[in-house]
Every structure is written in structure tokens, then in C-alpha cells.
Amino acid sequence: MGTKNVLWNCSKKAFTFGLIGLTVSDRYGSIAAVRGSSMSPTFNPDTRSLTDDYVLVEKFCLKNYKFSHGDVIVFSSPTNHKERHIKRIIGLPGDWIGIRHSSDVLRIPEGHCWVEGDNPASSMDSNTFGPVPLGLAAGRVTHVVWPPQRIGAVERRVPEERISSHLRDFH
Amino acid sequence: MAGQWRSVAKDAVDRLLVIAKFGCFLHVTTNYLCSSTLVHGPSMLPTLNLTGDVVIAEHVSHRLGKVSRGDLVLVRSPENPRKIVTKRIVGMEGDRVSFFLDSHGDRYRTAVVPKGHVWIQGDNVYASNDSRHFGPVPYGLIQGKVFFRVWPPDSFGPLGRD
Numbered sequence: 186m187g188t189k190n191v192l193w194n195c196s197k198k199a200f201t202f203g204l205i206g207l208t209v210s211d212r213y214g215s216i217a218a219v220r221g222s223s224m225s226p227t228f229n230p231d232t233r234s235l236t237d238d239y240v241l242v243e244k245f246c247l248k249n250y251k252f253s254h255g256d257v258i259v260f261s262s263p264t265n266h267k268e269r270h271i272k273r274i275i276g277l278p279g280d281w282i283g284i285r286h287s288s289d290v291l292r293i294p295e296g297h298c299w300v301e302g303d304n305p306a307s308s309m310d311s312n313t314f315g316p317v318p319l320g321l322a323a324g325r326v327t328h329v330v331w332p333p334q335r336i337g338a339v340e341r342r343v344p345e346e347r348i349s350s351h352l353r354d355f356h
Numbered sequence: 357m358a359g360q361w362r363s364v365a366k367d368a369v370d371r372l373l374v375i376a377k378f379g380c381f382l383h384v385t386t387n388y389l390c391s392s393t394l395v396h397g398p399s400m401l402p403t404l405n406l407t408g409d410v411v412i413a414e415h416v417s418h419r420l421g422k423v424s425r426g427d428l429v430l431v432r433s434p435e436n437p438r439k440i441v442t443k444r445i446v447g448m449e450g451d452r453v454s455f456f457l458d459s460h461g462d463r464y465r466t467a468v469v470p471k472g473h474v475w476i477q478g479d480n481v482y483a484s485n486d487s488r489h490f491g492p493v494p495y496g497l498i499q500g501k502v503f504f505r506v507w508p509p510d511s512f513g514p515l516g517r518d
Contacts, residue, residue: 201377208380211387250437264472266496294490296435320432321496 214243216330217259219271223302223309227257227339228271228329239331240271240339242324250319252277252298255341257326260300263314271326272300272310275344285312296320301344390414392506393430395442399478399485403428403515404442410507411442411515413500423474424448428502428515431476434493435485442502443486447475449495455488456481467492474498 209215218237219228228238242259246252252274262268276282276299283290285305293299297316302308311317329335385391396408404411413430417423425445433439447453447469454466455477469475473492478484487493505515 204377204380204384207388208383211383261494261496262472263494263496264470266472266494294435296433296437318432318434318437318494318497320434320437321494322437 210244212244214241214245215324216240217242217269217271217324217326222307223304224257224271224273225304227273227303236332238329238335240326241328241330243327244324246325247322250322252319252322252325253341255343257339258298258300258322259324259326260317260321261323263317263321269323270300270309272302272308273342275299275301275311276316282311291316388415388419391500393440393442393502395502398483399480400428400442400444401480401483403444403479404505405508405511409505409511411502412504412506413502415500417501418495418498423498423501425451426516429476430499430502431493432497432499434490434497440499441485443476443478443484445474446477446487447492449473451475453487457488472496 216239218239220237222229222232225232228240246256252258254274254277256274257271258274259269259271262270276293278293278295278297280293280299281290282293282299285301293316297318299311299316301310301312326339328338390412392410392412394408394410395404396406398406418429423429423445425448427445428442429445430440431443433441449469449471451469452466453469453475454464457463457465467475469492472495474495475487475492477486477488503514503516505511505513
């Protein structure tokens, strides 16, 4: 009888903890691992190191889907909903973007954004799959939390050369 | 006196904890199991009324990849992420979809739904902003599958494929 009680209590605690954890990670923030070198040098700068960077993802931005240029976001891949990608927002609706390695210039449609990795050499980004609906965003990366020597905020960086040159062409 | 304050504080904390737990429970239920939504607008006539229906959507099958052609789904609009629209899935990835460009014309076009996308359309082809305008949408934008209508009372009952 005693062990049964203990088991019952334990499972109740685990269930409550799960509910709270799920809610917090959905609504406020969570920790995610960054795999691959597509965002180096911001994340995983050393490709030889075996450990991944861990980052803090905040979810408050999902209340009204307001993002700015240079934000690093987590979004589910448009081609495979089970995959999550971390990329930087280069363009927002209404911007004109020149596609890399091509002379085409594209206007970003309403409700979409243009995402690119910080490492142009190895990145699956909007240059391959086009603008991404903002509705796929699952959070905004604010801090690196692991490894300890690189703990710090992720700055909002807008690569000037990507967008302004084309803006100049158009004005 | 101090003991009394302590017990009052403990009481308050306990009560807050219960409320927080209830909030968490509510969040998980409405996000992972099922939730009720008020849908309105002309795009799903005659399946859903113009004036507004309360429907129940479940959030399990889209996570398991179990939605298929003919299902009514809640989709986060690709044009405005703050808006959720109700549409019917017409084509899954790899399907060939033919559609008329304008509602009374006879020009039509055929498109193949790319990988990881779905083709959604309103039942009312004359007044619906859907994949015919903005193209196929990523599967990740699907938020739930509508399966039951609770309001208005005379059309209470299961919804879904026809």
C-alpha cells in the first residue's frame, strides 16, 4: 500500500512538472541546441569542436509576430515541418532582396521574411527555399547560454551590404 | 502574530500555485488536445455559416502527420501570422491540383504541391483567399483539425470530410 502511494505521488508530481515545463517552454522561453555551422561565427564558431552551442529562445515575440531586421529566429522548415532551423532575418515584408549568386531581385510578400545564415558558405536558407512565412517562427534567439566562455547576448546585426545596395538601386 | 502572517502568506502562495497549475493545464489542453474557436466569414460557405460558428478543433493529428485531403484545418495565414483561417485541404505534397484563376472565367492552371506543403482552399470558391492566390502553404502552418461544431445548436454535430 505504501509503495503504491509513493508511486502515485511521484507520477502526480512528474505530470504537474511536465505541464508547467511545457507551458513555460511554449509561452516564455526555452533552451535549444544549435547544430551545424550555418550560423558560425555567431554560433558554433569552431567547427572542429564536438559540442554544440546552447541558446535561449524567447517566445514573447509570438504574441504579435513583430520581428526586426537582424533578429535571429527559430522556425520550422518550410519543406519539413519536423525540422527546426535557426537563421537571421535579413528582410521583412516590403523589402527588396537580391538573391545570392543570381541577379534576380525579389520583393518580400506580406507576412513573410527573408532568412539567411551568418555563414554564407554552408547555409540552407531563403536563397534555396525562398521567403518564409512568419507564422512558421517558433521564437527569437536572445542569448548563448553554453559553453560558459561564450555566454552572452546575441546582438541584432543587419548585414548592410545585403539590403542597402539594392535599396539604393531602387531609389 | 508572526506565525499568523506566515500562515496567511503560505495560504496565498498555495492558492497562487493552484491558479498557475490550472493555467498550465489549460494551456496544454488548448494547445495539444483540443480547443474551441469562433470562425466566421464567407469563405467556407456552405459548410460553415457566414455569421459565425463555434467549432472544436483537435491538435493531435497534425502533430502526428495524420491530416489528409478533405480535412477542415485551422491554418496560420501566410499573409498575416496574427490571423488564423479555416480552410479545407485540397492537396497534399506531390499532388497535382487544378484550379480556376478567377471564379467565373475558364482559364485554369495546374500546380504540383511541393514537398512539405499543402494546398488549402475555401469551400466557397467565389469569396475565399486561399492557395489559389498565395500558393501552397507549408505544413508547419497547420494549427489544428476541425472536427465538431457546437454552435449554432441546430447544426450541432461532427464536421469534416464530405
